[in-house]
Amino acid sequence: MTSSVLHEALPNGREARSSGSARGLGLTVELEDGTALLDAVSGTFNVPLGYNHPAVVDAIREQSARGVHLASEFTRDRARQVLQPLLAHAPQGISAAWMRDLTGSTANECAVRIAQKATGRAEVISLFLSHHGQTLYTTGLSGNAFRRAAFPAGPATGVKMPAPYCHRCFYAQSYPDCGLLCAERLADFVEFASSGSVAAVIVEPVLGNGGNVVPPPGYFERLREICDQHGILIIADEVQTGLGRLGTVFGSTTVGLRPDIITLAKGLGGIGVPVGAVLMREELDVLDSYEHSFTSGANPLALAAAEATIRVITDAAFLADVRRKGAVLGARLRQLGRASGLVSEVRGTGMMWGLELSRPDGSPAPETAREVIRVAREEERLILRPSRYGFGNVVKVRPALIADDSEVADITARLERALIRVERSGGKAGR
Ligand SMILES: Cc1ncc(COP(=O)(O)O)c(C=O)c1O
Incomplete structure (x- = not known):
């Protein structure tokens, strides 16, 4: 062109x-x-x-004439309505939604807070090569040291375990003869490496920044079984894979992942409007609004952009x-x-x-x-x-x-x- x-x-x-x-x-x-x-x-x-995209441009243009900011007491109900159409496409059991974030990083922190409050446990296990954000906490949660190196106050957060990266397997195994060792080992990390108080495991359906790593068939199913045995929740970080990226509204449904909590950001704004959301099983809707809120969370522009985007992508x-x-x-x-x-x-x-x-x-x-x-x-x-x-x-x-x-x-x-x-x-x- x-x-x-x-x-x-x-x-x-x-x-x-x-x-x-x-x-x-x-x-x-x-x-x-x-x-x-x-x-x-x-x-x-x-x-x-x-x-x-004209649908999103028109929606935010129209909304900006009616107000760029409204306090959350005036946008709370609309936020629920905006996210409602997503729930019809969500993995089994996901039936509640929150929209208080503008970034994937804080959406992931919201998910961690939910998991901690619901389970009464502290720790979150994440994968080598994962990326979950750039706040102090999510930099610690992400599975690579280079973004932490300059910040002594930002140590690694929680236990990390090898990712299902078959092309360069951390265990030097080959699929399927490996018996999905990378999932199987979760029980050992909980038993021997964790604090003994594990609230959740956080995973990306496809590891994005880690090198577009697609887990092998059966990986997420086995992870789910082990988490169930230990009462551990699964957070699906769908900041990259959500909103149609894998050809389905949620990437989890494409890769066989059955999460308890899902985080969205990036694509939710359609043309780059900052907005994040967290979806969860009904019984995990445990946060009081004062426990996770930001000045511009669920602002009217973000809502307008998300609404228009969801309409296009769920078609x-x-x-x-x-x-x-x-x-x-x-x-x-x-x-x-x-x-x-x-x-x-x-x-x-x-x-x-x-x-x-x-x-x-x-x-x-x-x-x-x-x-x-x-x-x-x-x-x-x-x-x-x-x-x-x-x-x-x-x-x-x-x-x-x-x-x-x-x-x-x-x-x-x-x-x-x-x-x-x-x-x-x-x-x-x-x-
Ligand atoms: C999988 C994943 N989670 C979380 C984040 C953090 O999102 P944000 O940059 O909006 O805070 C990113 C950003 O690249 C991401 O790729």
């Missing part, structure tokens, strides 16, 4: 503009100098409807189309992966994919991932992002859910050219 095309009104109303030096338009970020970048990663994974035809496009995207990426000597695995589901880059000896190649992303940006005008956690050698591909067939094809064509160029130049991995 040329930048001149960007200035024209498009038939589906994609012409609305965001403020600031750069602007977003559908799947495109246009820089001040007119350079048009095709965004293959949905902003910060938070614009599932593209940068300016059955919309979701079927996401699944269809996701299958096309995945098949094409797998083809690229097979053809490229840089790629050791392509994994994902729905519209959430990652390419793991490795050296000829099989070791992780983060330099090559960075180089592919640089070449894609500078020579193909394609926005990609690396996994920041673990080895940093996964290139993430997660276009907005509204991507049309030609945009999906364009993303994979540009990525293919970037891979070929880096491979021919010997990459940065000593090839």
Whole structure:
């Protein structure tokens, strides 16, 4: 798409503009100098409807004329109504909803508070490579030390256990002969490593920042059984996987996860409007409002954006189309992966994919991932992002859910050219 095309009104109303030096338009970020970048990663994974979907733009425009702020006593009921349509699509047993957060980090803290208050227990177990936020608590909860290193006051929070990362199994096992050791070991961590007072396990249906790690079949089912045996709740952090990303409203239903509490943020605002929510089993609706609230929680703009987004994303035809496009995207990426000597695995589901880059000896190649992303940006005008956690050698591909067939094809064509160029130049991995 040329930048001149960007200035024209498009038939589906994609012409609305965001403020600031750069602007977003559908799947495109246009820089001040007119350079048009095709965004293959949905902003910060938070614009599932593209940068300016008319349904959300109109809703927040209309709402802003009627008030940007109202105290929560005036928005509480509306917040429940807004989230109601999600409950029809939620995993079994999830029937209550809260909307008091603007970020995924505090939504996860809300979930932890619920789990602690409901169980009377303290600790939360999380996974290696997980990301649950950037507050002091959720940085401690996340399964990587690099964001904690500079902050002596922010130690790791709770026990971490190995993630179901089959491509580089922490136990050096192979699925299915491993007997799902990574799930099985939970009982040992509870018994031998925890404080003895474990309220919950927090998991992402697909580990996003950890490298687009899709747990193997049976993993979440086994985790559920062990948690049930120990009276431990499961929190599904659906900040990345929620709202249609995997082709279903909740990622949990795609991967066989039956959580007690679900957190949402990112995609819930449709075009990047900050909003978070927490859904739970009815009996876990235990928090008094004073126990978790923020000045701008459930503000009218967030409610308007979430309402419009939920209306678009819960539409059955919309979701079927996401699944269809996701299958096309995945098949094409797998083809690229097979053809490229840089790629050791392509994994994902729905519209959430990652390419793991490795050296000829099989070791992780983060330099090559960075180089592919640089070449894609500078020579193909394609926005990609690396996994920041673990080895940093996964290139993430997660276009907005509204991507049309030609945009999906364009993303994979540009990525293919970037891979070929880096491979021919010997990459940065000593090839
Ligand atoms: C899975 C997951 N949980 C939580 C968060 C934190 O969300 P926020 O940045 O809105 O606080 C993120 C952000 O990247 C995330 O990917």
